[in-house]
Amino acid sequence: MIGNNISFLKGEGYDFCELKEYEYGEDVKNIDWVISAKMQKPYVKVFHAQKELNIKIVSFLNGSTYFGTKKFKQEVITQIASMLGFICVKQGDPFASYIANETCELCTKKSKKIFNVNFMAEQLFNYDVIGKNIDYEFITNDLFKKIHHKSIIFLIGDFFDIEKLDLKLLSKKHEIFAIIVRDKFEENPSELGNVNFNDPSTNQNFEGVLNSNTIKNYVNKVKENDHKLFSHLQDNAIRFVKIYTHEDATKKLIGLLK
Template sequence: MNRRLKTLLIKTKRQVFSEMLGNNPSLFHGEGYDFSELREYQIGDDIRKIDWTITAKLQKPYVKIFHEERELNVVAACMAGGSLFFGTHRIKQEVVTEIAAILGYSAVRNGDLFSGAIVEGSELSLQRPTKRIFGVNRFVERVDALQLLGKHVDYAAGAKTLFERLKRKSVLFLIGDFLTGAELALLSRRHEVIAVIVRDRFEEHPVPLGQVHLVDPESGKTLLTHFGEGSVRRYRAKVIENDEKLYRHLNRHRIRFVKIYTDEDPFGKLVKLFGRSV
């Protein structure tokens, strides 16, 4: 394990095991519940638990009641494509590695099962569930050591493979840059899915660079072009179009999400995300 990764893990472990207050025993609060019954909606109920099908039939709002399970099954799925090998502050792969460590340590701290998954193309590598720090460290090392250049990740195919392989209901974190379309409807029916979008600010707000030699990190194709004001506007329009489509999809299927930039603290952003849900 190299010095940079050791430093990252020490910092992350201290955040998870030392800086989290007693009033916040877990970084995340997944659903981790078994369905029990339906009852009529009462003031104060979580509107996310409303069963809209039954509500439409009976013309009265009904909510699903669950029994809490003893432990959660937490899965961190890293969507490993060449586009993660980019960053102006630090590369996105390093941020993905840190997020995986935060989620793994948090699961161990809370006594939950943690599984690490790596999606490359449509292929899935899935680690056995663990409650040990050693198991988390082993997965984090794998993520950090990934050779990403020349690799493409298919979010739709990866989600389908995760649906087929993950049999137990899980709190499933999909970690990637989501620069291509994602179809998560089926996956969200079985699992509580949280999308963790990792970006570099330059990807969303580029500046004119003039004559440049560009290399596609996934295909390896090169392009000598003039990246001026017009190119920036067209590129920005495509990014906005992609993200608007992505956000509509996530909201439609009630998938929580957070965007973390390469110059931000992932731990703080994740705490803020789950602080809103309790």
């Protein structure tokens, strides 16, 4: 839809910027005859240049996304990435997508086609996350090297264990949005007594008692992780939103993009 993306550059476009005196060689079609008649000098309209946005959708798919009480986090990440892809197609903006964990793989190349949205959704939904860990340091450095032109980057993941997450350099070059996907149970689990858990990231088995003391220590660690995460995002002027697996992702996404 023409006219949605305002640029600071001046040139051919539809968004009015200013009036200025006519100079030899300028297009006479841009002359404002009403103002020119009042000022007794020819004046031309100057517009903002219309430019496409470069969109990058980065989905963090590691073992911890293989979890959910209502929906798996991997499914919600796929849903959010697909919605962003459809928005790009509707706006006429090209997008590319990546799958990130221990590496940062290109999922779909830069395109405006709806086929790429469907292909990306299929790749994300069927991606085998078991045994995959996430390396935030490698991912951010790799994205900084791969993405040359100024872009809008959407980072979608659960953002746990963020000690090595540093978006300072990436945020100086690009505009970043962080979409945090969580399940309510993993932030505030119930007392289940004797449990047997399997970590999908490391395939390690845990046997123990999930009582009030264990839950309290765990919840405090999650809060500490999120406090560091939110502070880091705010310090680097990164807009973010948290979407739970039982929530309507569409409403949350609209609120982020407004």
